[in-house]
Amino acid sequence: MKNSILVTMIVVAAGCAPNWIGLRDTSETQSGVRVWIQDRDGDDFRFAVSNGGNRPVSVLVGSIRIMSPRATASREEANPWMGMPGFIQALAQDDMVQIPPGHSDTVFANFDVGRAKIKKGDLIQIDLSKAVLQDGRPVSVPPLEFRAD
Numbered sequence: 001m002k003n004s005i006l007v008t009m010i011v012v013a014a015g016c017a018p019n020w021i022g023l024r025d026t027s028e029t030q031s032g033v034r035v036w037i038q039d040r041d042g043d044d045f046r047f048a049v050s051n052g053g054n055r056p057v058s059v060l061v062g063s064i065r066i067m068s069p070r071a072t073a074s075r076e077e078a079n080p081w082m083g084m085p086g087f088i089q090a091l092a093q094d095d096m097v098q099i100p101p102g103h104s105d106t107v108f109a110n111f112d113v114g115r116a117k118i119k120k121g122d123l124i125q126i127d128l129s130k131a132v133l134q135d136g137r138p139v140s141v142p143p144l145e146f147r148a149d
Helices: 087-092
Strands: 005-008 020-024 026-029 033-041 044-051 057-060 065-067 072-074 096-099 104-110 123-127 132-134 144-148
Touching: 033 132, 044 057, 044 096, 096 104
Parallel strands: 005 033
Antiparallel strands: 005 026, 020 144, 033 044, 044 104, 057 096, 057 132, 065 072, 065 123, 123 144
16 A cells, blocks of 8 residues: 655745745655644744554654755744753643544644844755654655745
């Protein structure tokens, strides 16, 4: 049986400059999982994850990265508190979200998007290559690509 991971991102840039224009907002591999951004409000992202495969999927929120030509932003770097990066998010959100076969869930992540130093015309990538796991191993998901407008 051939399964496929379908990763789709829809970015709503509410009050954030520059806007992101989708170049490759869908990425497919062989695992029956779908991931997309339901919403974006500045540094706050809401991902939807649907597992259409026959094995459980784990999403490691801290392994999702936003990359530009100059820098990378990850969840651990966002909102340091008392010298502990990511502390506030760790209290408010699970670091790992388990998605059983045939189920969906929402994954919340906060990034310091400013750390990616995005400028107009930049290629922006959302890297999920180490964030989506099956059987404890990363599923190879090519990065989703956007252009800063």
